[in-house]
Amino acid sequence: MTVASQSGQYMERPSSGGLADVVGLILDKGLVVDVYARVSLVGIEILTIDARVVVASVDTYLRFAEAVNRLDIARSGTETRGLPGLMEEVSEGGAQSKTKGALEGVKEVVGNILPGVGDEEDEEDEEELEPEERPRQRSRPTSRKDRGR
Amino acid sequence: MVSCYVYGVVPGEQTSTEVEDLPAVANAQEKISLIRHRKLAAVVSDMSTERPLGTPEDLRAHARVLDTLAATDTPVLPLRFGTVVKDAQSAGRMLADGYDHFMAALERLQGYAQFTLNAQYIQDAVLREVLDERPEINQLREEIKSLPEEASYYQRIQLGQLVTEAVSSKRDMASAEIQQYLAPLAASTATSPPTADEAAVDLSFLVKHTQRAAFEQAAEDLARRWHGRIRLRLLGPLAPYDFVADAMADTGEVP
Incomplete structure (x- = not known):
């Protein structure tokens, strides 16, 4: 999925966004047109709401604590691959991890309405949609938009 | 029932060749086409409303069509994922209703x-x-x-x-x-x-x-x-x- 940039090797240039990227890019974005003949499709609204569900959790803090506590291991030269929980995703997940909530939401909604659909992702989806027991944490207003025109 | 999925709005001189064979939302086999109104066109595909939208493939298809247009330097106004209208006439009417706004926005985004x-x-x-x-x-x-x-x-x-x-x-x-x-x-x-x-x-x-x-x-x-x-x-x-x-x-x- 990832292709080296034409200009250098440090920045990643995914040729096509993974599902997590796509969800982050398009959900709740784009023009809403008020057309008299608009067809309402149940499911979309639910999906949109689900994508924003962010739950604070003590468990998250405990995982973070564990991650820093184990940092010594890394300092003594051992690879930290396999660190449990939260921070693990940071190094390997890229944007894939940040929208897990959304993905789970999508999957759940689709699964509810249309049994079976949520289970038949292709291999790529499988990887991205792999459910992880990572609790969402911190709820901030979602309206923060900095625009500098 | 067959409805019309709308991806976005582009200038009317746009041809649909770059995107017509891309997988469509809801049904990958459907052709992507353009509904024209004066100097505007809506990028659309037919879809059945039998199932709600929202599968990973639906999301990808929506983004793929719009990003492909953007990659060809076409100014494109993306509509929100899940915009579905009754039929092609409704899509045309949408263009007519918002004509000046769409035109101005396309002009603004031209080249970006x-x-x-x-x-x-x-x-x-x-x-x-x-x-x-x-x-x-x-x-x-x-x-x-x-x-x-x-x-x-x-x-x-x-x-x-x-x-x-x-x-x-x-x-x-x-x-x-x-x-x-x-x-x-x-x-x-x-x-x-x-x-x-x-x-x-x-x-x-x-x-x-x-x-x-x-x-x-x-x-x-x-x-x-x-x-x-x-x-x-x-x-x-x-x-x-x-x-x-x-x-x-x-x-x-x-x-």
């Missing part, structure tokens, strides 16, 4: 595309920075180590909370730095709302075609500078998802 930069702190790097910069966090960590696990439950929560906040704050600083560095090469910038991941941030830039190489080079410079600390991924050119609302709003009332 969106690029979205995802920045992600690397686990060990950010944790080490936090411990180095915040002695009190490191101290708490040492205290916890001397306690049996059962006795340190609340301290561990406190430690985790402090680390989480410190990581978030570093994320915000990196975000500000990216903006400062890249904004001069963009016409507009937008920060996505913070997500559940306290170590990552997405920033979107509206970049003029003539500035694209300079913008990409600047982003690459940042990636090199932060190599080993922060991972940067650049998506684009994309349809202007984060900027279309502004482009329309500037024209007055949204149709």
Whole structure:
């Protein structure tokens, strides 16, 4: 999925966004047109709401604590691959991890309405949609938009 | 019942050849086509309303069509995922109703595309920075180590909370730095709302075609500078998802 940039090797240039990227890019974005003949499709609204569900959790803090506590291991030269929980995703997940909530939401909604659909992702989806027991944490207003025109 | 899925609005001189064979939303086999009205066209495909939209493939198909148009330097106004109208006439009527606004927004976005930069702190790097910069966090960590696990439950929560906040704050600083560095090469910038991941941030830039190489080079410079600390991924050119609302709003009332 990832292709080296034409200009250098440090920045990643995914040729096509993974599902997590796509969800982050398009959900709740784009023009809403008020057309008299608009067809309402149940499911979309639910999906949109689900994508924003962010739950604070003590468990998250405990995982973070564990991650820093184990940092010594890394300092003594051992690879930290396999660190449990939260921070693990940071190094390997890229944007894939940040929208897990959304993905789970999508999957759940689709699964509810249309049994079976949520289970038949292709291999790529499988990887991205792999459910992880990572609790969402911190709820901030979602309206923060900095625009500098 | 067959309805009409609408991806976005493009100038009427646009041909549909770049996108007509891409997989359509709801049914990959459907052709993507254009409904024209004067100097505008709506990018559409037929769909059955038997099932609600929202599968991963639906989302991908929507983005793929719009981004493919954006990659051909076509100005495109992306509609929100899931915009479905009764039939082709309704799509045409949508163009007629909002004609002036659509035209003005397309003109405004002509020659621009969106690029979205995802920045992600690397686990060990950010944790080490936090411990180095915040002695009190490191101290708490040492205290916890001397306690049996059962006795340190609340301290561990406190430690985790402090680390989480410190990581978030570093994320915000990196975000500000990216903006400062890249904004001069963009016409507009937008920060996505913070997500559940306290170590990552997405920033979107509206970049003029003539500035694209300079913008990409600047982003690459940042990636090199932060190599080993922060991972940067650049998506684009994309349809202007984060900027279309502004482009329309500037024209007055949204149709």
